[in-house]
Amino acid sequence: MPEQDDWExxxxxxxxxxxxxxxxxxxxxxxxARWKENPPEPAPFRADPDPVPRRSSWVSTVVVLGCVAAVIVLLGYAQMRSPY
Structure with a gap:
């Protein structure tokens, strides 16, 4: 019991x-200590360091549709080449 008292x-x-x-x-x-001599500059909450230019929604759509078309063509080619 004294061991449990020490533990508690x-x-x-x-x-x-x-x-x-x-x-x-x-x-x-x-x-x-660091901020006492050199306080940090105020910054907005979760600010982006550099704004990234937005791509057109058409570019994203073309990329996605191009990937889907490439997969369909590759699957069709693989099916044509298979002996079964």
Missing amino acids: REFDHRWANSAEHKEPSARARMLA
Whole structure:
């Protein structure tokens, strides 16, 4: 039974969570020190770094239909070549 008491004392999360002062993580301390002298520039949430020009919907349609036609032709050719 004393082993279980040591185990409960070692992993007492309620006691740890009830602490008045919680120390920030190492990464938080590093960023705070870095940003103290050189604050980051404001950036919009999930902003694209460079806008990508949009392709025409016709180009996408032609590419898809071309791939489908190529598959149909390849399957037809393979069926013609098979001896069965």
